[in-house]
Amino acid sequence: MKANIVLLPGDGVGPEIVAEAAKALKAVATRFGHDFAMTEHPVGGAAHDLCGDCLPDATLAACKAADAVLLGAVGGPKWDTLPPEKRPERRALLTLRSELGLFANLRPAKVWDALKGASPLKDEIVARGIDILIVRELTGGAYFGKKGRSADRTSAYDVTPYSTHEIERVARIAFEAARRRHGRAVAPQPGRAVAPRPGRAVAPRPPKVTSVDKANVLETSRLWRETVTALHAAEYADVELEHMYVDNAAMQLVRDPARFDVILTENMFGDILSDEASQITGSIGMLPSASLGAAKGGLYEPIHGSAPDIAGKGIANPLATILSAALMLRHAVGLAAEADAVEQAVSDVLASGVRTADIASPSGASSAISTSEMGDAIQAALSGF
Numbered sequence: 001m002k003a004n005i006v007l008l009p010g011d012g013v014g015p016e017i018v019a020e021a022a023k024a025l026k027a028v029a030t031r032f033g034h035d036f037a038m039t040e041h042p043v044g045g046a047a048h049d050l051c052g053d054c055l056p057d058a059t060l061a062a063c064k065a066a067d068a069v070l071l072g073a074v075g076g077p078k079w080d081t082l083p084p085e086k087r088p089e090r091r092a093l094l095t096l097r098s099e100l101g102l103f104a105n106l107r108p109a110k111v112w113d114a115l116k117g118a119s120p121l122k123d124e125i126v127a128r129g130i131d132i133l134i135v136r137e138l139t140g141g142a143y144f145g146k147k148g149r150s151a152d153r154t155s156a157y158d159v160t161p162y163s164t165h166e167i168e169r170v171a172r173i174a175f176e177a178a179r180r181r182h183g184r185a186v187a188p189q190p191g192r193a194v195a196p197r198p199g200r201a202v203a204p205r206p207p208k209v210t211s212v213d214k215a216n217v218l219e220t221s222r223l224w225r226e227t228v229t230a231l232h233a234a235e236y237a238d239v240e241l242e243h244m245y246v247d248n249a250a251m252q253l254v255r256d257p258a259r260f261d262v263i264l265t266e267n268m269f270g271d272i273l274s275d276e277a278s279q280i281t282g283s284i285g286m287l288p289s290a291s292l293g294a295a296k297g298g299l300y301e302p303i304h305g306s307a308p309d310i311a312g313k314g315i316a317n318p319l320a321t322i323l324s325a326a327l328m329l330r331h332a333v334g335l336a337a338e339a340d341a342v343e344q345a346v347s348d349v350l351a352s353g354v355r356t357a358d359i360a361s362p363s364g365a366s367s368a369i370s371t372s373e374m375g376d377a378i379q380a381a382l383s384g385f
Contacts, residue, residue: 002035003333006066008059010044011079011088012306013316013371014072020318020375021070021325024345027382028329028338043096044074044088044306054079054091060099068332069100069299070325073306097138101293103166104173105136105270106327107303109277109287114350118282118359121254128258132277133181135174135262136270138291140166141220143267162220162266167227171211173292174264175236178207181261205261208240212249212265212273224266249273254280274303283358285317288324290331300328314370317356319346322378345381349374 007022009015022038029036041059048054054074063069074088084090096102110131111119119126145159182205211228213221225243232241244252246269252259253276265273278284284304291299302320310316323346330339354377355361357368369377 001333001335003037003067004065005036005038005328006062006069007038007040008043008063008069008071009040009046010072010074010092010306011046011076012073012308012311014044014074014306016072016311016314016316016371017302017318017321018070018072020371020378021321023375023379024322024342024382025325027379028335028342031341031382031384032335032338034335034338043071044092045076045079047092048079048082048086048088054086054088055095060096063096063100063299066297068297068328069096070321070328071096071299071301072321073302073304076306076308076311078308094143096299097291098144100291100297100299101295102291102299103137103139103294104170104292105134105138106173106177106290106292106331107134107136107270107274107277107287108132108327109134109274109281111281112286112347112350114347114353115282115286115359117361119280120282121257121280125255125257128256130257130281132257132260133177133262134270134274134277135170135177135264136274137162137166137170137266139267141267143271160218160220160268162223164223164227167224168231169294171209171228171231171264172235174209174211174262175232175239178209178239178262179236181205182207206240207238208242208261209236210242210244210249210260210263212244212246212263212269214246214269215243216245220266228264246273250276253277278303283317285320285356285358286323288320288327290324290327292331297332298328300324300332314372315357315368316371317358318371318375319356319378322346322375341382342378345378348381349377352377 009018041062042050044054074092116126140162142158142160145161147158149156213224215221215225278287287303289303326339326342329335355368356374360368
């Protein structure tokens with residue numbers, strides 16, 4: 001297969017982690033006989049330094065023409081003094097999402113077997129299993145609504161608009177994802193089920209969507225709940241649906257994360273909850289994401305930021321970006337076996353004890369490997385040696 005992939009290294013640690021994901025993609029192309037044409041384009045603060053615009057016209061055009069886009073990270077203190085509409089986060093990232101029609105952000109959060117000890121949660125909580133998919137609406141809500149200040153600058157507003165169309169299309173993504181995840185094994189939970197006897201498979205997890213809102217306070221959340229409920233009844237009655245207020249969801253994520261399968265929520269709530277989920281899995285450096293729209297393609301990126309404090313030190317964890325590349329293979333170009341191979345390579349490398357500093361135990365921190373060494377390890381695992 002031929003695929004045109006645009007790489008947007010961006011700012012901070014972005015160039016370092018994207019370079020390692022490119023290694024993994026090259027290994028996949030060699031192993032499976034594909035032709036991946038990968039081209040780099042400037043974005044974010046780096047692009048602003050280069051040409052005065054965080055999203056140059058040529059970069060946007062290349063992204064629109066590509067089969068998929070892999071992004072590192074944008075932003076940093078250096079560009080915080082730019083006008084809000086010209087800063088990397090708004091001008092580059094939000095504009096890319098809007099121009100590419102990306103309305104659903106998929107953020108899987110799981111505890112890898114080799115990293116169970118990295119989670120800050122108690123062992124008995126982690127043992128129940130943490131494998132969550134957060135589906136975040138991406139182009140509506142307060143981030144894209146009207147905003148401004150009063151003439152005297154002493155008050156401000158951020159409008160949070162949503163339509164039934166916007167809610168329905170992202171809810172469909174969540175319900176379909178729950179169906180695809182149906183049948184995954186779930187560990188027995190103490191006090192809730194009898195542990196299986198040796199040789200007996202653990203029970204499969206039924207498809208379930210938890211829709212998160214604040215319907216007791218916000219009118220947009222009431223519309224959200226009404227719309228999701230109606231869609232569920234009309235098209236997805238086979239999927240279990242529960243509604244949960246966002247404050248309770250935040251509490252349950254740390255109290256009993258095994259209760260969740262797919263979490264569906266609006267833009268700002270999803271931003272916050274997915275960062276919380278990243279910490280209960282052990283490190284934000286392990287979580288990938290996929291931003292999808294109606295058309296094939298999409299934007300793939302780690303959920304962490306540019307981390308300017310460690311940029312250039314060679315210690316950033318590239319695994320979230322490499323796993324984002326796996327999501328890209330699966331969703332953008334339909335290469336499920338290749339995506340599985342990348343994820344298996346990550347699992348095998350972690351099982352061998354290889355760690356970057358963020359996922360190393362305190363006693364092993366001094367022996368943690370560099371960003372490029374982790375990329376080399378994944379590349380070697382993919383190449384079969």
